Amino acid sequence: MALRGSLTDFSLPDVFQLITFSRKTGVLRIRSGVDASGAVWFRDGEVFFAQSNWHHEPLGERLVAARKITPSALEKALGIRAAEPDGGRRLGQVLVDEGYITEKVLEAFVQEQIQDTIFDLMRWESGEFDFELLPEVVDEDIGLTVSIENVIMEGSRRLDEWARIKKKVPSMDVVFKMATAPGEGTFEISLKPVEWSLLLLVDGTRSVAELARATGRTDFEVARILYGLFSAGLLEFAVEETATPPAELPAAPEPETGPESALAEEFPVESEPGPEHAPEPESDLIFLPPEPVPADDMLVEVEAMTEEPPAPVIEAEHELLEADVVPQAAPAPETRPEPEVPGFLAGPAPVVEPTDDVTSFAEMMGVTFGPVEEKSHAEPAPAEPAPEPGVESAAREGTLEPWAPEGTEPEAVTPEPEPQFEEHQLESGPEIERAAAEPETVAELRPELETRAEEPDFSELLESLESLEEPTEEVAADEAAGGFVPRAADVETVVPESPPALLNERVEELGADLSEMTDEIGALTGGRTSRPQVNVTSIPERDQGTALKRDEAVDKTLVLKIIDGLRKL
Amino acid sequence: MQSVKIVVTGPFNAGKTTFIKSVSEITVLSTEREVTDTSSPAGGETTVAMDFGRITISDEVVLYIFGTPGQERFSFMWETLSEGMLGFVLLVDATDESSMGDAAAIVSFFRNMSSVPFVIAANRVGDGDEALETIHERLGLEPSVELLAVDARDRESVKNVLLALLYRILESME
Numbered sequence: 055m056a057l058r059g060s061l062t063d064f065s066l067p068d069v070f071q072l073i074t075f076s077r078k079t080g081v082l083r084i085r086s087g088v089d090a091s092g093a094v095w096f097r098d099g100e101v102f103f104a105q106s107n108w109h110h111e112p113l114g115e116r117l118v119a120a121r122k123i124t125p126s127a128l129e130k131a132l133g134i135r136a137a138e139p140d141g142g143r144r145l146g147q148v149l150v151d152e153g154y155i156t157e158k159v160l161e162a163f164v165q166e167q168i169q170d171t172i173f174d175l176m177r178w179e180s181g182e183f184d185f186e187l188l189p190e191v192v193d194e195d196i197g198l199t200v201s202i203e204n205v206i207m208e209g210s211r212r213l214d215e216w217a218r219i220k221k222k223v224p225s226m227d228v229v230f231k232m233a234t235a236p237g238e239g240t241f242e243i244s245l246k247p248v249e250w251s252l253l254l255l256v257d258g259t260r261s262v263a264e265l266a267r268a269t270g271r272t273d274f275e276v277a278r279i280l281y282g283l284f285s286a287g288l289l290e291f292a293v294e295e296t297a298t299p300p301a302e303l304p305a306a307p308e309p310e311t312g313p314e315s316a317l318a319e320e321f322p323v324e325s326e327p328g329p330e331h332a333p334e335p336e337s338d339l340i341f342l343p344p345e346p347v348p349a350d351d352m353l354v355e356v357e358a359m360t361e362e363p364p365a366p367v368i369e370a371e372h373e374l375l376e377a378d379v380v381p382q383a384a385p386a387p388e389t390r391p392e393p394e395v396p397g398f399l400a401g402p403a404p405v406v407e408p409t410d411d412v413t414s415f416a417e418m419m420g421v422t423f424g425p426v427e428e429k430s431h432a433e434p435a436p437a438e439p440a441p442e443p444g445v446e447s448a449a450r451e452g453t454l455e456p457w458a459p460e461g462t463e464p465e466a467v468t469p470e471p472e473p474q475f476e477e478h479q480l481e482s483g484p485e486i487e488r489a490a491a492e493p494e495t496v497a498e499l500r501p502e503l504e505t506r507a508e509e510p511d512f513s514e515l516l517e518s519l520e521s522l523e524e525p526t527e528e529v530a531a532d533e534a535a536g537g538f539v540p541r542a543a544d545v546e547t548v549v550p551e552s553p554p555a556l557l558n559e560r561v562e563e564l565g566a567d568l569s570e571m572t573d574e575i576g577a578l579t580g581g582r583t584s585r586p587q588v589n590v591t592s593i594p595e596r597d598q599g600t601a602l603k604r605d606e607a608v609d610k611t612l613v614l615k616i617i618d619g620l621r622k623l
Numbered sequence: 624m625q626s627v628k629i630v631v632t633g634p635f636n637a638g639k640t641t642f643i644k645s646v647s648e649i650t651v652l653s654t655e656r657e658v659t660d661t662s663s664p665a666g667g668e669t670t671v672a673m674d675f676g677r678i679t680i681s682d683e684v685v686l687y688i689f690g691t692p693g694q695e696r697f698s699f700m701w702e703t704l705s706e707g708m709l710g711f712v713l714l715v716d717a718t719d720e721s722s723m724g725d726a727a728a729i730v731s732f733f734r735n736m737s738s739v740p741f742v743i744a745a746n747r748v749g750d751g752d753e754a755l756e757t758i759h760e761r762l763g764l765e766p767s768v769e770l771l772a773v774d775a776r777d778r779e780s781v782k783n784v785l786l787a788l789l790y791r792i793l794e795s796m797e
Contacts, residue, residue: 621782
């Protein structure tokens with residue numbers, strides 16, 4: 055008898071625990087909305103495979119991204135794999151047999167792939183699940199075992215970080231743009247290739263979810279990178295876009311249906327479309343290096359850029375990078391479990407003067423770009439370039455993803471015409487009682503998860519700092535006296551309005567509650583919402599006084615408590 | 624819930640992220656990137672924004688530990704991260720003499736920015752007292768500034784440093 059139910063009634067960790075404790079062998083299929091589905095395979099209660107059609111990165115691409123293999127090695131392995139008869143070796147095995155990677159590396163990456171998939175599934179707050187018993191292990195079983203406890207813990211750890219990331223990336227519909235005043239623009243910063251490619255796609259129109267689709271990475275990865283870029287002051291909210299209702303955002307590409315689609319999902323595209331099929335950049339300039347640029351070469355150095363304005367190159371890179379990251383069939387579920395957009399962000403679309411992000415980038419870097427076509431932010435984001443059908447199918451045929459299930463559970467990734475969850479829905483009965491009773495480990499885990507979900511984060515810190523003085527003219531004077539004075543060159547520069555100040559203005563117009571905007575920076579600075587306007591190179595002199603004061607809400611009793619608690623730790 | 628904040632600062636590659644990871648009860652939120660400075664012996668990754676760790680002391684008190692990025696070009700973060708801190712730990716790599724100048728500049732920056740108590744923690748100390756004395760001299764600190772040896776990978780060792788700082792904070796309140 056199948057085990058079926060709703061994720062609103064039973065969380066996925068609960069279901070995992072139930073299957074694990076009953077040591078069942080079978081496949082757990084999860085569906086959220088009409089086009090998002092995933093499946094987790096169990097052998098005697100232990101996970102050995104997982105996949106979803108939401109976001110997934112094929113094994114080969116993971117290995118290339120991690121520089122475990124070269125793109126040419128992947129291409130060769132895919133060629134060998136394609137020549138194998140049905141039921142032949144999978145890509146991973148081919149790579150091992152050809153000596154490109156070791157078994158250990160293969161297992162590590164497959165485990166990571168499984169964990170990433172399950173983590174994505176665990177974020178679904180609504181949907182339906184259906185566990186089907188299988189009499190024996192199936193083709194997907196490659197002998198790997200993933201401890202469900204570890205998977206849940208890893209998911210919880212990531213959720214813990216996710217909860218923090220949400221402070222700055224509160225929704226997958228949030229839109230970022232390049233900051234107009236990135237930390238005074240006097241420092242140099244190096245970026246990883248993935249961060250660089252993502253930064254180039256941040257244009258003030260793409261939401262976080264769209265960036266994830268465009269780069270083929272998970273929401274978590276993209277949100278984490280954006281968090282870092284935002285924290286470093288390179289990004290700011292595109293206010294006018296965040297106010298756009300999510301429904302107006304460009305729809306994600308619909309998953310194809312039918313046998314071909316199922317095949318496509320089972321055998322995702324491993325290689326990039328050939329250059330002849332890549333959308334041609336609008337610019338005539340084609341200076342894009344053929345190979346990924348080493349991180350060293352991506353050093354953004356203001357002086358160098360000023361001496362030799364590379365604007366056309368950047369423009370060309372931008373265009374081609376967009377072309378390179380053609381989204382795969384990554385359907386977005388209708389009921390994507392995203393954190394709610396704060397009220398002030400979800401309000402009516404404010405009238406905001408359009409800004410040119412490229413120009414902003416130029417201002418940031420102190421370089422002059424060529425004529426740039428002005429984009430209206432009121433317009434929906436441009437549709438992502440899509441490969442031609444012919445190219446897509448050819449790529450599928452030639453580039454198979456061996457670690458995806460083959461020929462055995464196509465329905466795992468293909469939405470069924472009609473849900474079949476009514477008949478045996480677990481709204482009552484012994485199974486529910488069994489799950490509701492919660493195995494001991496679940497009971498132990500749950501408080502931890504709840505604690506993490508409700509942890510005070512920086513709002514607690516803000517409360518503790520509320521007693522401190524609000525930034526006043528006196529403080530500003532102190533700061534000025536404390537040496538945080540821009541150099542003469544900086545003083546002469548017209549400093550653009552700081553992002554939080556702009557945001558505050560919009561919030562006031564919308565009549566929203568400013569407290570909703572609290573983020574780490576605001577908390578850490580005692581409620582000050584502006585980014586620090588500090589010159590990097592100006593260190594205060596010894597006799598210029600101190601600008602910062604300790605948290606005066608903390609007294610001796612509290613310190614003694616901390617000492618006592620730390621000793622017992 | 625009362626929260627208290629301590630900052631861990633120090634030169635590039637002193638071990639600040641490791642220090643916080645050793646004692647934090649949560650996965651340290653760290654915004655790091657791969658080191659591209661090939662001349663540096665550090666390798667690996669370096670923090671570009673901040674590290675964030677937490678120790679729940681009781682139901683009422685939680686201790687937050689913030690790690691600053693070590694490179695001076697990120698010093699604009701230092702002030703932000705230091706607002707409201709009770710004290711700070713300056714972590715130095717005892718084996719990296721070239722970083723002592725940076726450490727001296729950082730401690731000078733923090734002392735001028737805030738009058739909160741602090742301690743110096745020397746990571747990767749080899750010969751104990753002798754090495755500590757050398758570090759003390761190199762940093763140009765007065766004898767009253769406490770300097771401790773620490774193994775940033777060891778939880779107990781890190782706890783001792785934090786306790787030393789808390790005692791300093793307690794003294795300053797008296």
